[in-house]
Amino acid sequence: MSYILKLLKNNFLLTLLSFMKSKNWVNRQKNDHFVKKAKHLGYINRAAFKLEEIEQKYKIIEHSREILELGSSPGGWTQVILNYNPKTNITCFDLLDMKINNQRIAFYKEDFLKYNFTNLKNKFDIILSDVAPNTTGHQSTDHHRISQLIYEVIDRLEIILKIQGSFIFKIWKGEEEKEIIKMLKKIFDKVEYFKPKSSRQESSEIFIISRGYRLYEE
Numbered sequence: 746m747s748y749i750l751k752l753l754k755n756n757f758l759l760t761l762l763s764f765m766k767s768k769n770w771v772n773r774q775k776n777d778h779f780v781k782k783a784k785h786l787g788y789i790n791r792a793a794f795k796l797e798e799i800e801q802k803y804k805i806i807e808h809s810r811e812i813l814e815l816g817s818s819p820g821g822w823t824q825v826i827l828n829y830n831p832k833t834n835i836t837c838f839d840l841l842d843m844k845i846n847n848q849r850i851a852f853y854k855e856d857f858l859k860y861n862f863t864n865l866k867n868k869f870d871i872i873l874s875d876v877a878p879n880t881t882g883h884q885s886t887d888h889h890r891i892s893q894l895i896y897e898v899i900d901r902l903e904i905i906l907k908i909q910g911s912f913i914f915k916i917w918k919g920e921e922e923k924e925i926i927k928m929l930k931k932i933f934d935k936v937e938y939f940k941p942k943s944s945r946q947e948s949s950e951i952f953i954i955s956r957g958y959r960l961y962e963e
């Protein structure tokens with residue numbers, strides 16, 4: 746009997762905790778300056794501002810004709826791309842549907858890891874990755890999972906990225922990061938960190954801006 750009571754108590758505490766967490770999330774969203782601004786400007790999500798800040802600083806999108814977006818759903822970044830360069834073509838990959846539609850977008854609803862990129866006719870001026878694996882809440886596990894996805898993109902750069910192109914991606918900070926930066930420095934002229942103001946300070950996410958792609962020289 747006491748075992749059953751203990752089980753019920755634990756279940757109740759777990760439900761209460763997850764309710765409080767979701768309530769905190771709702772409250773945080775309600776009061777968030779960037780959530781309000783996104784609504785006001787017609788952006789799908791606050792994530793849009795992260796790419797907007799990147800573009801305001803680096804001005805890469807405005808000069809690009811072909812852009813590849815990995816992890817594009819629901820489409821906040823795509824909206825920013827179209828605002829800053831309505832003439833660019835955007836190839837998007839996500840497991841989930843996009844919430845925007847535009848003749849400039851070619852959307853592939855699939856796992857980019859399983860796609861054979863040699864099927865695409867063009868190489869890209871920019872590869873943008875906001876891909877995020879499902880999180881476990883365990884910082885180091887999540888870091889390793891996102892790093893794995895980034896290594897997979899790096900493996901495909903030779904097929905998908907034009908010489909002198911850029912690769913911009915999100916990562917959650919952790920021990921793999923140095924290795925990734927080291928690899929990128931061998932094949933890009935410039936590699937920099939960028940933490941947008943719209944990225945929550947408490948979040949370990951950081952963006953890496955790699956510009957001037959070149960082939961690896963020993």
Ligand SMILES: C[S@@+](CC[C@H](N)C(=O)[O-])C[C@H]1O[C@@H](n2cnc3c(N)ncnc32)[C@H](O)[C@@H]1O
Binds near residue numbers: 789793817839840877
């Ligand atoms: C943070 S969201 C992207 C938000 C998007 N940049 C925007 O502004 O709306 C991360 C996305 O990565 C996608 N994703 C994760 N793993 C993927 C994979 N292997 N292939 C394609 N998409 C993936 C998820 O489905 C999710 O929609």
